Amino acid sequence: MSAALLTRPLAAIGRPVLAGLASVGRMVLFAVAVFSHLFRPPWYWREFAHAVMTIGWYSLPVVGLTALFTGGALALQIYDGSSRFSAEAAVPSIVAIGMARELGPVLGGLMVAARVASSIAAEIGTMKVTEQIDALVTLSTNPIKYLAVPRVLAATVTVPVLVAVGDSIGIMGGWLVGVNRLDFNSAAYLKNTVDFLEAADVASGVAKGAVFGFLVALMGCYYGMNSGRGAQGVGKATKLAVVSASVLILGSNYILTELFFSA
Amino acid sequence: MIQLDNVHKAFGEKRVLRGVTLEVPRGESMVIIGGSGTGKSVALKCILGLVRPDSGTITLDGQPVDKGDRDDFLARFGMLFQGAALFDSLTVWQNVAFRLLRGNQKLPKTQAREIAIEKLRRVGLTPETADLYPAELSGGMQKRVGLARAIAADPEVIFFDEPTTGLDPIMAGVINELIREIVVEMGATAMTITHDMTSVRAIADDVAMLHDGVIKWTGTVVEIDSCADPYVQQFIHGRAEGPIEAVR
Numbered sequence: 001m002s003a004a005l006l007t008r009p010l011a012a013i014g015r016p017v018l019a020g021l022a023s024v025g026r027m028v029l030f031a032v033a034v035f036s037h038l039f040r041p042p043w044y045w046r047e048f049a050h051a052v053m054t055i056g057w058y059s060l061p062v063v064g065l066t067a068l069f070t071g072g073a074l075a076l077q078i079y080d081g082s083s084r085f086s087a088e089a090a091v092p093s094i095v096a097i098g099m100a101r102e103l104g105p106v107l108g109g110l111m112v113a114a115r116v117a118s119s120i121a122a123e124i125g126t127m128k129v130t131e132q133i134d135a136l137v138t139l140s141t142n143p144i145k146y147l148a149v150p151r152v153l154a155a156t157v158t159v160p161v162l163v164a165v166g167d168s169i170g171i172m173g174g175w176l177v178g179v180n181r182l183d184f185n186s187a188a189y190l191k192n193t194v195d196f197l198e199a200a201d202v203a204s205g206v207a208k209g210a211v212f213g214f215l216v217a218l219m220g221c222y223y224g225m226n227s228g229r230g231a232q233g234v235g236k237a238t239k240l241a242v243v244s245a246s247v248l249i250l251g252s253n254y255i256l257t258e259l260f261f262s263a
Numbered sequence: 264m265i266q267l268d269n270v271h272k273a274f275g276e277k278r279v280l281r282g283v284t285l286e287v288p289r290g291e292s293m294v295i296i297g298g299s300g301t302g303k304s305v306a307l308k309c310i311l312g313l314v315r316p317d318s319g320t321i322t323l324d325g326q327p328v329d330k331g332d333r334d335d336f337l338a339r340f341g342m343l344f345q346g347a348a349l350f351d352s353l354t355v356w357q358n359v360a361f362r363l364l365r366g367n368q369k370l371p372k373t374q375a376r377e378i379a380i381e382k383l384r385r386v387g388l389t390p391e392t393a394d395l396y397p398a399e400l401s402g403g404m405q406k407r408v409g410l411a412r413a414i415a416a417d418p419e420v421i422f423f424d425e426p427t428t429g430l431d432p433i434m435a436g437v438i439n440e441l442i443r444e445i446v447v448e449m450g451a452t453a454m455t456i457t458h459d460m461t462s463v464r465a466i467a468d469d470v471a472m473l474h475d476g477v478i479k480w481t482g483t484v485v486e487i488d489s490c491a492d493p494y495v496q497q498f499i500h501g502r503a504e505g506p507i508e509a510v511r
Contacts, residue, residue, distance in 0.1 A: 042365065042366065044365075127350075127351075130346055130348055131348040132348045132349075134308070134313050134344070134348065135342070135344055135348035135349075137311070137312075137313055137337070138311055138313075138337060138340060138341075138342045139337070139361050139362045139412075140333075140337045140362065140366050141365065
């Protein structure tokens with residue numbers, strides 16, 4: 001009786017912990033499978049090109065708008081803070097560095113997670129529920145190779161480009177606000193930006209973009225392929241894909257920042 | 264010949280197959296009947312390797328299905344899925360020619376399209392449907408496209424999973440006739456799972472009754488009406504009373 005009283009709460013903790021660890025294990029095995037298929041033929045170039053369009057090109061408006069408004073807001077915030085110790089001149093360089101190193105990749109990654117992880121999980125989940133994935137197998141086509149590899153590769157390649165474009169648009173947002181709202185001289189703002197922004201700032205953000213893109217597509221594919229039955233199953237898979245992609249982006253962002261900081 | 268020997272499969276606590284033993288001779292059309300949730304689809308998926316059995320052996324022409332080259336093995340099969348399982352993002356002809364556009368059996372695009380249109384014609388669809396998307400087709404047309412895809416690469420074995428479910432009686436009759444004609448003219452081994460007795464009588468050479476995870480009865484389609492098995496009798500006459508418990 002007393003032993004049961006003691007073990008019951010421990011079991012209640014242990015069960016979700018074990019389930020969580022098993023889930024992480026399955027995700028890692030899935031990632032290894034995707035990675036290993038990257039280097040083995042056949043390669044589905046048509047599916048890859050389609051994924052580049054849907055993941056990269058069509059995400060451009062949402063990433064661009066996010067960067068534009070973030071750059072503008074950042075300029076206002078930094079101006080407000082820096083004016084307290086008469087350091088307004090630092091606004092252009094801090095906007096540029098902040099966008100390139102942190103806000104560009106993280107906010108861009110989160111927007112792609114919302115847009116892409118959800119659509120991949122819903123599409124593949126629906127394919128699973130309607131037996132299209134079983135049909136692929138009976139037609140001698142490996143679903144990981146045909147569905148996951150093109151999407152993961154496309155996201156890994158295109159999200160860094162989105163981040164670079166987002167950085168530029170974000171800096172432009174800061175410049176627009178700086179010149180029109182904060183009375184900066186346009187040429188001086190741009191010179192300040194160029195003088196203080198280093199290649200390493202941009203490179204570290206772009207590298208983060210590649211990692212975030214990989215994680216976003218991986219989560220979409222993983223939860224889609226492991227979707228439960230029916231509309232509820234697909235809905236749950238979609239939600240889990242977005243949540244886990246977002247958390248992984250934020251977690252990996254810290255780890256990558258530590259790595260770049262220490263280097 | 265397909266042979267299942269004492270095949271078991273459980274999902275968690277639920278034991279779906281409890282020792283299925285069945286033989287499907289080459290060139291014959293075997294229909295497995297049984298109520299919903301009795302494990303018919305699982306048995307089919309075990310043969311194809313979509314589901315791994317917990318124990319027992321499954322062989323095709325004496326070779327275990329889980330040994331040898333998987334692509335070569337699957338190339339011998341065609342399958343018509345219950346909901347047709349057409350790929351939404353591809354046109355009708357690309358669905359039909361899916362196997363012919365990639366992998367070991369890859370053909371030039373124009374040749375694959377010609378074969379797809381020929382197969383579509385065989386299942387009663389005009390070439391104009393070739394460039395439509397699956398979402399633009401009715402349920403009956405989708406089933407026909409699924410059938411055309413199943414036979415596109417001239418397989419030795421064709422599986423039909425509930426081929427008439429969701430169709431009106433006339434369209435169901437058309438699909439049944441098509442299946443019968445195609446199986447006979449291709450000389451393929453066919454395995455169908457259904458609970459539609461009209462399908463059974465139209466398609467089957469042999470019938471097996473699956474209930475509670477085991478095969479309760481096997482015989483020819485001619486014998487089914489005269490057999491004394493109470494499970495079969497209850498099932499084919501659709502009686503609520505009998506050894507098969509019906510949830511009310």
